[in-house]
Amino acid sequence: MISDLEARVSRKLMLRIIPFVMLLYFVSFLDRVNVGFAAISMNKAIGLSPTAFGLGGGLFFIGYFLFEVPSNLILHKVGARKWIARVMVSWGIVSAASAFVVGPNSFYALRFILGVAEAGFFPGIILYLSLWFPGRQRAVAAAWFMAAAPISTAIGSPLSGAIMKLPPIAGFADWQMLYIIEAVPAIILGFVVLKYMTDTPSKAKWLQPDERDWLIAKLKMEADAKQSHAGHTAGALSALRDPRVLALALIYFGTSAGLYTLGLWAPLIIRQYGFGSFETGLLAGVPSILAVIAMILWARHSDRTEERTWHVVIPCVVACLGFVFAGGASSALMIILALVVVNIGISAAKAPLWAMPSMFLSGAGAAAGIAMINSVGNLGGFVGPFAIGWLKNVTGGYSAGLYVVGATLAVSAVVTLMLSRQSKQVPVAAGERHGH
Template sequence: MITDLESRVSRKLMLRIIPFVMLLYFVSFLDRVNIGFAAMTMNKAIGLSPTAFGLGGGLFFIGYFLFEVPSNLILHKVGARRWIARVMISWGIVSAASAFVVGPNSFYALRFILGVAEAGFFPGIILYLNLWFPSRQRAVAAAWFMAAAPISTAIGSPLSGAIMKLPSIAGLSNWQMLYILEAVPAIILGFVVLKYMTDTPRKAHWLQPEEREWLVARLKTEAEEKQSHAGHTAGALSALRDPRVLALALIYFGTSAGLYTLGLWAPLIIRQYGFGSFETGLIAGVPSVLAVVAMIVWARHSDRTQERTWHVVIPCVVAFAGFALAGGAGSALMIIVALVIVNIGISSAKAPLWSMPSMFLSGAGAAAGIAMINSVGNLGGFVGPFVIGWLKNVTGGYSAGLYVVGATLGVSAIVTLMLSRQTRQAPIAVEERHGH
């Protein structure tokens, strides 16, 4: 039974926190994937082959991988407000600097440094949401936050396509203007974070005293219940060694491979059917609009039923089928349908997946574990785009790469089922040991 106080607090949390973190992620995702549009003229201008472009696009995730866990542990120590501000300002500066790459090597270097600069942002926000939202709201809160990625594609794709139609300004080409114009909001928002973001519920003066006390007590009760369960992990090193963390990272690997393959390659795949840059942007944005609706509805169902496993498995299988369809597509209409299916599958899997770590992690363990899942999982963002580029060089087409990326989502579905079976068996063994 939801009380009036609980619904009031829930509404305030959703209105105060979610739109703002969505805006931050919108800008973040735009700066990650705008190279898919820059590539339309940048690749020729600086001499990038498909393999070199795929490699450079993916090197972002190597920098991200190496610095993700340290970054999130620092966030846990110094607070989200200061650290997220630092992340945004530094990645905005690096993203703008990408306008001045002159060849493959400088392109590789800037993509790697961008990953280092942005490391900690996504897991930091996931950790931040876990500090604020009770468990029965967590998947929906995560879904709204992550909806910013497909919204960024839906709005950012036509915007990026329009910028790519600009004439040369002050000696800067359209792809250079794209990097600079889309980096400025990140720098501005970094300073806004310092003023607007609140580190913990105890400091939330925008809540009434009774609302603040209820939220703090509710989160404390949930944390104590979680810590009393067998298999709970609170230490950073323990979390990094936990097989469940590694399993979730492998599951996330498949969804990341799919997501960033779409972000980097979808504009070029669509454009081969003869569309202009603006039309390509509009078409690339359509699947994302539908994905937002699907992921919110799916997350609400997951929270209402408190079921996570099948809410991850089914979307992964759907995305797998979408990539298989895209690989065999022979027309623009089939490609668009396939991209809709893939977008809905990948987006719907993410919120239930990110509700799983908080079931067994807390404190520094949550900071380290969530960062580990995201950093290892995001290596899929390196592998997916690179495989597409490499196999396009080898085969001359996109089909083989799309099939391989689809297969990673099939693996994600299988590992989710295996993890579920293991966690169901574990409590039985604990009960038997205690003689219950």
């Protein structure tokens, strides 16, 4: 049974932390994938082929990959508040600067620099949540945070579509306005982070003393139980060499390939059926709303049952089948239904997956390991969109690329099962069970 004190602390954590980190991720994701809408007129204006667009779209993740682990280790040292603020202001500035690209090379450069600027945000927040939420709440906390990505698509797609209908203002074309307008919130929120965010529970003046003491004791008890466990990793270097970290990175690779294929290519895939910018935005947003609901319900079930493996495998298989269905789709209705299936699968897999690392990593090991999983995994965000663009150039259609992305999700499902077999559930649930 949950005590009255535990229920009170849980409620305060959910209300104080989750809506704010969701808002940050909402803006982050909007700035990351609005290039898919800008492409509607930008590609022609600056002379980008489908291959060049796919390459530029993916170069973001190369910058992200190179700077992710150093960025998260700095966050572990200086605290989330200062570092997340720095990340947000710098990526807002770079995102606005994307309005001034003039050809393929400047497009490539800005996408790469955007990745460098934003490196550390996502794993930084995942690490931050692990410092506040006990094991039993971790998948749900992560699910609410990550729900901001599909919500960003649901709200941001029609918004981006509407901005793309604006007439030129002060000499700026529609795609340039899109970059500038959507970059402003990131810069403003960077300064809000400095005021609002609290680094650790011991500094939380918004908790009563008894609430603060309970939370610190609970997290310490879980950490001690984890450290006494045979499979525990605390050092940064040992975390980077841990085969479980590499396996989780490979699993995340497939989900990232799927997610960013949707973010970058869904508007163009839908638009080929003759829809206008705003209609395309609405249709791209619909699957995301359903994905949010599935994501939260699935994470709750994973937390309640304390099972992670099948909660990752099943959604990966669903998303894989969705991509196969999309590859064979011959009508707008079929493509929308396929995108719904893909969205639900990819979104549902993420929270149980991100509840795994904190079960066997802590301290600098958690900072490095979580960043490693995210940076290597996010290379899927390079491979997926690039494969679609390259194969479209070669074959003239989207089917081959969609099948390739589907295959990466099949690999994710298989690796999850192999990891579970090898570790006999140690990194998945044992650490949690020690905690209560």
